[in-house]
Amino acid sequence: MRTETVIKHVSCDVCKNSEEKGFPIKRMSAAVLDFGHYDEYGNFHEDIGKNVTSQQLDLCKKCASLARDRVIKRKTQMFTQNIYYVFQDLIARDEEAE
């Protein structure tokens, strides 16, 4: 029987702080909205009408406490495994400016 040692570098899914740099990371469920995707040209396409779902994310202490009362937006990129997470109210929303 073969044993393998897997070294995991855990980092926060939102701000990318890592455990190695002294930020304790824990896996927890958070409210995530699938917000849209980038196409192969880097243009962003917003997906309208998606529901907020509960997803397991690796979060640092700061983001974990923010996640308790905020929704995290998830953006994906076509043809890649890249996923971007960002807190909803940290995005400037031009359409709400009046």
Ligand SMILES: [Zn+2]
């Ligand atoms: Zn974080």
